Structures are given as C-alpha cells and as structure tokens.
Amino acid sequence: MKNKPFNSFEMAQAQFDRVADILSLDPAARDLLRFPQREFHFGIPVHMDDGTVKIFRGFRVQHNDARGPSKGGIRFHPQETVDTVRALAMWMTWKCAVVDIPLGGAKGGVVCDPHNLSNREQEQICRGWVRQVARNVGPVQDVPAPDVMTSAQHMLWMLDEYEAIHGGKYPGFITGKPVGLGGSAGRTEATGFGVVFTVREALRELGIRPQDTVASVQGFGNVAQYAIRLFQHIGGKVIAVSCWDQEDGRAYSYRKKDGVDLDALLGITDRFGGIDKDKARDLGYELLSGDAWLEQDVDILMPCAIESQITGDNVAKIHRRVRLIAEGANGPTTPEADRVIAERGIYMIPDFLANAGGVTCSYFEQVQSNANYFWGKDEVLGKLDVTMTSAFQAVSEMARRQKLFMRDAAYVIAVSRVAQACRQRGWI
C-alpha cells in the first residue's frame, strides 16, 4: 500500500465520504455523487507534421449536472489520467455549488504535451476532441473552458469546430474565448484575483492587515501572476515564486526577500509560466529548489500550480510563521497534509472556494455569450468580488458555527446544495 501511486479521484472520494458522514447523506445520494454521471473516453487521430499519425487519448467526464449545465476545463497534460479528470470534474461540481452559480461539474483532458506539438497539431487535437463529444456538450449541456496548458486559441478552434458541426453560432458553447470574440473582460484576471479576494477576507477575519503580510506562491502561470498582482495592490508582499523549468524538467523557486517585481519577472517568463533562470539570477533572484517556496518565512502560502504539492512528506516544512494557505490550484494539498495543517491551526481556504473565481467568471462569460451582449471589466470584476466574498463569508460562517475546518465547511455547503438539487429533481 505504501508504494501505491497517488490517485486524485480516490482523494476526492475520500473527501466526499467525510462530508457525506457529516451531512448523514442517504446511501443513494452517496452513490450518485461519489461517481461521475457520464464519462466519454476516446482516441483522437492526428496527422503529425512529420507525416506519421498519432492517436491521442481524450476524456470528458460530467460529474453532476443537477444544478445546471456542466462546466469544466480541458487539460492538455502528458501525465493526464482519467482518474485525475474524474476528481477534477467532481471538484468542479463542488466549486460551482459553493459559489452558488447554476452550473454542474465536468472536466476534460487530452494526454499530450503541447510543448512538443506544433500549432497545427494542437489545432487538430482540439477539433478532434470536439468531433468526439459534439453531441454531448454545448451551451445547455456542458460548457468547456481552458485549463492546464490550453488557451483562448484552443477554445476558438474548438468553438469553430462545434459551430461547423451544428451549423450555427453558439458562443455560449465554450468559455475562455478572447475578448472581442465572445470572451469576457476580466476572465484573464478572474482566478488569480478571486484567490486574493478570499485571502483579503480571511485576513480580515484573522485581524491582520494585508500590508503587514508576506506571501510565497507556487506556480507562475495565469493564476499565480494575477494573484500576485492583486495581492501587491492590496498592500501585501510576495517574496518567492516557483515554476516548472521545461529545459531541466524540474521546478525551481525564485526568491527575493525585499519582494518580487512582478512586471520584471513577467518580462523573462515564457507563455507557459516558465521563468528564465539565468535572467532571474541577473535580476537578483536566488534560485532555490522546487519545494523551497513551501519553506519560506512568510504569513501566507498560495499553491497556484498543480495538484498534490503539499503532502505528508513535506507538510512539516511549512514555516511556523504561516497563518494562511489559499489553494489557487486544484487539489494541491493531500488529505494527510490537510490533517497536519488543521492541527497546526493554519487557516485554510480550500481550492474549490479559493480558485472559484475562474469558473464564476466563465459563468459570466457564458451568460454574456448566450445573450450576445458584453459587460465592462469593472462590471465583471465587481460581480466577481461580491460573489467570491459572499461565498467565502458563507463558508467561514459555517466553519465557525459548526466548528469545522474550512475545507469541510465548504464541502458541507457545496455537497448539501448539490444533493438538494438532486432530491428536488426527483433523482434520489
């Protein structure tokens, strides 16, 4: 058992089981919600630039759509597994429910590494993915979005294919489109800003001023970049970021004790969020190990990269100064680490609450696309802040009232909302 590889879906189910016990859910509800409602597994044949044909494995998992059309991103990742996609689909269900938007949860993926694919090859994968599930996704069924290593360009290829198949204009089919082509202003900032909206509220509860805090961030992709931006705007200081180095095939942490200069770092970062380590050194950054972000003498940790980064093996390395963890990534903390964090009394903003800004803004984009009307950035971000803040307050109030760990409180709210929707529809 000790050497069994980590399985995200088992972790998601374990988290669900725990909440189901707290809520005393009936067996039917447990059985329905422990597994996805639907799964699509398929192969996508692509004629590669070198003349060969390669089959890429693709998935779409729709966990639950009792509260509305499913919503979830499409990941391009070489280590993608269907269990990861299942777990992420389930988390999407909870995420939409915890921020109380009328959507269900889904996730998709393709086992591939875009770093090694030309644009044409990636386009073929996108179009092939849509052809496989065109009848089972759409504005009123399941709405995909960008995720790990997919972008607005990928979404446009997918939208184009979907519209070609269905013979019409369906901007509400997919979100994460570029602004001007049905995308929403504020979408780029939404997830990272959302993380910081919840951090701001948590600090308020802890009675700490943002100006008096220092943070360390794992990741330097879209979520991390905008989280750092807004965190600095509200007065906080970030001293370390970490990111994956494609060349070396490992992660590094970059530290500057008087605070990272976001714009300077962005100037030496590639489109996947990889920082040029030589230029970073020239700018005065210390180059540390990939795990070092976790060990920093800071008040706040923001894991904004990928899942399973704070584990039973490294949780003890978290500095005693840390008061708050905001999970910008999906599932960055394993249950084992979670228990230690709870015992240490560190305030935890769980992933599906902290990073729900992205899906909330995707929902706003969907609404705008379906109405073929657009809102200004002020309007989008204003609504986003209120939605995120209300969700945070509901969770924190539940945690306080029921004496629950924040993650459990968020789950209790989310799962009970979904279970209630299933009951009201007469499913269970």
Place this chain on the structure above:
Amino acid sequence: MLPVPAVPRFDRRFFDGTERFTRIGEGAVGGKAAGLLRIHDVLQNGLDPAEFPGILVDIPTLTVISTDLFEAYLERNRLHEIALSDEPDERIAAAFQRADLPAELLGDLRALVEQTRTPLAVRSSSLLEDALYRPFAGVYGTKMIPNNRPDADARFRALVEAVKFVWASTYFAAAKGYIRATDHSIADERMAVVIQEIVGRRFRDRFYPVVSGVARSYSFYRSGPARPEDGVVNLALGLGKTIVDGGLVWSYSPAHPAVGPPFASPSALLDETQTAFWAVQMGKPPAYDPIRETEYLVHCPLADAEEDETLRWVASTYDPDSDRLVPGTGRRGPKAVTFAPLLLLDEFPLNPLVKRLLAVCESGLGEKVEIEFALNLRSPSQGPSSLGFLQVRPMAVSGERVEITAPETQAQGLLLSSDNVMGNGVVEGIRDVVYVRPEGFEARRSREAAAQISRLNRELLEAGIPYLLIGFGRWGSSDPSLGIPVGWADICGAKALVEATIPAMNVELSQGSHFFHNISSFGVSYFCVRHDGSHRVDWEWLARQPAVHESESVRHVRTGSPLGVKVDGRTGRGVIRVEGEAR
C-alpha cells in the same frame, strides 16, 4: 485644526452597518470628508436633540473612496498624460470613462449598490483642499445618481461612471486654473470621493429636499440692519445646485430672518426669486451621457413643486388687490419662493436651528464657518422632519484693520468706489485692468465676453500678473442675461472683482455669492457698483489707458500708475485709487 478621526473600513453594509461613516482604501479621505468627520463629534456633543424636538439632525450616511485608489486608477490606466494635457474636458472625461477602476474597489461598490435603492451623491473630496485648509467650493465635479433601477447592473454602472467622472473632473480646465491660482500644481492633487445618501424625498419622478441652504457665520458685506458677524443664509428650493451655481436664491441674515433681500416691488420680487429648482430624475432613464454632470438631474418649474405640495413650505402668494405678498400658498395667485412659511410663520424652526448649528460648528472648529445643509420637511402626521448636514468649511476672515469713511468714497482720484464691497484689506501695485466695455454692451454678448476673459485670465495667470476685473451683472451667473457666465477658473487671477450695472444690464447683483468662498479664501475684494447709485466707475479714464488687448466687448489695459485697492470689511466701503497720478 481638529484631527480627522479614524474611519472604519466599509464593511459592505451601507445603511445597516454598524458604522455610518466608512472608507474604502487605505489613503487620505480629502477635505470634504475630513470636514464632515471632524464635525461629526462636534455636532453629537454640541447639539442636544431635546433643543429641537421632532427634528433629526445628522450627517447623511457616507463612504469615502480614499486617494490611494485614485492614484492606482491613474497609474494602472496610464491616465497621467491625458489628465495633465490641455485636452478639452470632454476628452479627459471620456478617457477616464474608458479606464478600469482598481479591482480592489469594485467589490465594495458592487455591494453598495446591491443593497441601496435610494439616490446617491458622488462628490469630490480633494487632498489639497485639506492640506491647504482652504475650501475648494465648486471646483470639482459632483454627480447625483438616482440609483433606483431594478437591475443592480445598471445601478452599478451608473455609480462607476459617476466615480470616474468625479476623478476626471480633477483635471478639468476649471480645476487646473483654480489650482494654478493657489501656487500649487495640479500634479500634486489627489482626489478622494465621497459617496453619500442624498437628503430628500421622492415626489412622483423627482427626488429633492424641500430646502437646501448654505449658511455662513460671517458675512463679508453689510445688508440692511445686519452686521457682518451676524452671518448670512442662502436658501433654495430643491437640490443645493441652485445655490452652488449662483442661481436665484433667498438670502437673509440669521439675526433678522424677517428681512429678506431688497426688491423694488413685489413684481420685481416675483421676477428675481427662484422660478425653477433642481431634482434628481427618478423616472424614465435619461439619455446616456456619463460625462455630463447633470445627466440624472432635472430642472423643474415651480408648478412641479406645487403639484408635489412642497411649495407650501417655502412660498408666498402675490395678492394683486393689495399688491403685496402673503406668506403661504393658501390662496390663488402667482407664487414666489420667499421661505416665508419657515422664516415668518415659523412652521419649522429653520432659523433657530441654523443659528444653533453655526454656533456649534464655530465653537467646535474655533473659527468662522460655512455650512451646507438640506431639509426634509414633513407634517407632524407624516413623521419627523430632518436636517442633513452636508458640509462644513472654515472661512478665511481677514483681521486687517482698514478704515474708509463715507467722504473718502467720494474723493477725487478714484477709479471707482462702493459702499457694497466684500472683503477686507489693502492690495497695492495692480497695473492691469480687464473690463467689459460699457459702450454698446448687450446681454447677448455675455458668452463671448466670458470666453475672452477666460483667455486673458489664463495669459495673465501664466505671466504672474495680478489684475482688476470689471464686468456687468452677476459674475458667474449661468444665465447670460443676468451676467457674465464665467466659472471661477476663468477669473481666478483677478485680485479684485467689480460687478457693475449699466442700463443694458440692470439686474440685482450677486454680491459675490457665486464665488463667495473662492473670493474669501483667496482674499479677493468684490465691489458692487450700481450705475443708478451714488458711486461710479470712471469709464473715461479707463478708455484713455493703453490697451494690451481689445475686442468689441472686452478690453485689457495696462495703467501708467499702479492701482491701490482698499476695502473696509466692517463698513463694506471700498475704493480703488490710481496711485500717484494727478487726474
């Protein structure tokens, strides 16, 4: 100066929060907000509610967007260049509208509109105003929004646009001119924004207070039996914009509430008192125009107030049989806004309340003050009436002792004299005079004259040359038939202003009411000279002076000998003498 009390953070509950004065952001709150925050405790401690039973006196609920967010807005949207440019106001306003508000502000604004459905005033609160301890009255924009659309998105958009408009107004031409006259740079200015509930009630599609008022505990000119230290009160029906814009208002001294302004006859009074009032438009949304300050305002005739049954509080009725005005609206006949039901019939203790507020504020701040207020009047059966305290500003009162006797005003060697002068003190060494040419002047030329004066003011200001300005009718009137329609920024380089009449523009003079605060804080003297009175302007002498610039309606001359301006604030007498020249 009293310190500014600490202001708690806006907790996203505007009306039902634990705090009624809150802030968004971590920076400074600016002069207007600071004034209100300072005076809040003074009012709480100094005014016993039992003194005026059945009347609620308070500062309306407000939240302040502090200056750090203004700075973030400029910086993140790279607005500095256009802000400091010479682009027209509309261009600057449009650029500000296109820019995005700081993300950290948006959630609070959104939360605010989601829980409020009553009209809001979005006002400027300037940092320089507070730093210089100098009132910046009417320099920056204010926007009133109805905030009553069922859709929260629409309410949010209106609020966001209003905040951006007020921020843009920091860089409008009028504000730039004003700041230049203070020897400061507009680049030093930082703008906080006060979002405040509007005092008033909804009457059909209009929302307004029955009475708006500005009261000063010291008046720089004598009027009837009143002494300067008795102060002065200006009242208007509806929103206070009528007063701020220098419109037709009712003016009286708190020591003599029954004595109104002098009018030649009841029919003259009917012509020269308020005939229209400002209200917030609550009905059908107006044409979209976020860069117009009055986008959501409506200018209503008195008949609307009569329909709303608000006129009964403020009007008298003309009785042609006796050729006199009868307080109240109980009989048929033309109505005049004289505030007689409040000031003569004491239907509401307006004057005692205003006097008390002035005394409390003066004692709290330790100096002469100007206050702004709005009244929400109700019959006892409708519930308590309320007075919303909107603003308090310190008044600059010169202590210099100057004496001018009556014979001195008739002496030889004077360019002009008057026994109706506002200000106090002596200014010497002025050589430049800008004046509206009296020969052939017609009211239709007022706008043209205003534009030329504005240009000359700018040139003289840039050259650092002080000057004397002479014109006809009411300086600053928005109605060109009543005077020269300039803003303060158009004339802010003048060291003395002269308001004269000629037969072609024979109106009741403003006596500086429009620019009152600017005049007093910059120490500008304000002369009123009526052509049919006992004092004169020596137009012939002016005509003999060499012109630096002249057009059909305006002349700029540079005199061979310097001019000396002398004003006795206690008697209201003033002279402008040509120094050292035998004439």
